Amino acid sequence: MTLIDAQGLTKRFGARIAVDAVDLAVRPGVCFGFLGPNGAGKTTMIRLLLGLARPDTGRVLIGGHDVAQRPSLALSSVGAIVEEPRFHPHLTGVENLRVHAPLVGDGAAARIPSLLERVGLHGRGDEKVKGYSMGMRQRLGVARALLGDPQLLVLDEPTNGLDAEGMAEFRTLIRSMVEEEGRTVFLSSHLLDEMQKLCDEVAIVEQGRIITQTTVRELLHGATGTRTLILDCDDPARATDLLGRVTGVTRVAPSAGPDGEPVLAVTCEGGRETAIAVSRALVEAGIGLAELRVDALSLERRYLDITREASGGGPA
Numbered sequence: 001m002t003l004i005d006a007q008g009l010t011k012r013f014g015a016r017i018a019v020d021a022v023d024l025a026v027r028p029g030v031c032f033g034f035l036g037p038n039g040a041g042k043t044t045m046i047r048l049l050l051g052l053a054r055p056d057t058g059r060v061l062i063g064g065h066d067v068a069q070r071p072s073l074a075l076s077s078v079g080a081i082v083e084e085p086r087f088h089p090h091l092t093g094v095e096n097l098r099v100h101a102p103l104v105g106d107g108a109a110a111r112i113p114s115l116l117e118r119v120g121l122h123g124r125g126d127e128k129v130k131g132y133s134m135g136m137r138q139r140l141g142v143a144r145a146l147l148g149d150p151q152l153l154v155l156d157e158p159t160n161g162l163d164a165e166g167m168a169e170f171r172t173l174i175r176s177m178v179e180e181e182g183r184t185v186f187l188s189s190h191l192l193d194e195m196q197k198l199c200d201e202v203a204i205v206e207q208g209r210i211i212t213q214t215t216v217r218e219l220l221h222g223a224t225g226t227r228t229l230i231l232d233c234d235d236p237a238r239a240t241d242l243l244g245r246v247t248g249v250t251r252v253a254p255s256a257g258p259d260g261e262p263v264l265a266v267t268c269e270g271g272r273e274t275a276i277a278v279s280r281a282l283v284e285a286g287i288g289l290a291e292l293r294v295d296a297l298s299l300e301r302r303y304l305d306i307t308r309e310a311s312g313g314g315p316a
């Protein structure tokens with residue numbers, strides 16, 4: 001089943017094409033990320049999905065209903081924050097939600113206390129929003145988007161302006177909405193690392209086009225399960241020789257760890273099985289391991305490869 005189904009979406013601003021013949025299919029119950037640099041067309045695409053802008057061509061169905069023709073049906077179970085969430089600064093968090101609740105429908109106001117708790121603003125709801133930090137505003141924005149108890153939550157660049165702690169809290173909130181509450185979350189970001197941690201699936205957007213749509217797992221490891229392991233051990237020369245003979249290992253090369261320490265980068269195909277064979281071979285040979293981990297930069301490398309391939313350059 002598909003929750004969001006967009007076909008042939010195009011949006012022009014004068015001569016500029018902001019969204020260019022985009023097809024998009026998002027299934028329910030996942031966190032789906034729209035990943036791309038500034039100006040790639042993410043916000044415009046989100047506005048089209050929500051019926052806030054009209055496409056020049058194409059159509060969007062949400063839950064099987066056409067957003068342009070049956071907006072109240074299509075959007076009845078959608079909560080959204082597009083661009084920065086805006087509030088009345090002189091009203092409290094609770095008052096801001098109360099202003100919005102009647103627009104959402106019966107029962108929304110009664111949910112305010114539990115929603116504030118849900119987003120981690122318990123005990124802060126009676127403070128004026130002008131005194132809220134960026135992270136608190138984002139959380140209040142999520143509470144407002146959840147007032148109608150939507151199945152689909154659409155968030156445009158939700159981690160903008162959050163510090164590391166705020167991002168980690170936000171991630172926990174989003175993941176629990178997906179995993180525990182079964183909601184679908186569609187969000188956009190230009191932050192690769194964030195998307196890797198948050199999303200199940202991503203679409204990479206460049207110059208108004210979706211150049212690939214895939215699971216984060218496949219994006220990280222490729223269709224063949226390629227991954228790079230970083231190995232810090234007490235005998236790199238012997239490890240290099242040994243691992244070169246392990247089935248699935250395609251390359252063993254010297255590299256540098258985060259603090260410049262010498263490590264080995266071990267490129268494997270065959271996913272988890274090969275990674276297990278690597279660790280077993282090292283342990284059986286009596287090589288001491290300080291560290292063996294999947295390379296955190298993998299997503300960035302894959303992302304650059306994909307965008308390079310899409311622009312005709314081929315992988316590096």
Ligand SMILES: Nc1ncnc2c1ncn2[C@@H]1O[C@H](COP(=O)(O)OP(=O)(O)OP(=O)(O)O)[C@@H](O)[C@H]1O
Nearest residue numbers: 013016018036037038039040041042043044045190
């Ligand atoms: N109302 C508008 N009028 C004219 N051009 C627009 C309008 N809205 C967007 N654009 C242009 O469309 C392109 C896509 O913009 P959009 O805001 O959708 O990108 P984005 O990926 O969300 O970028 P950002 O991460 O910077 O918000 C940009 O070139 C932008 O200048």
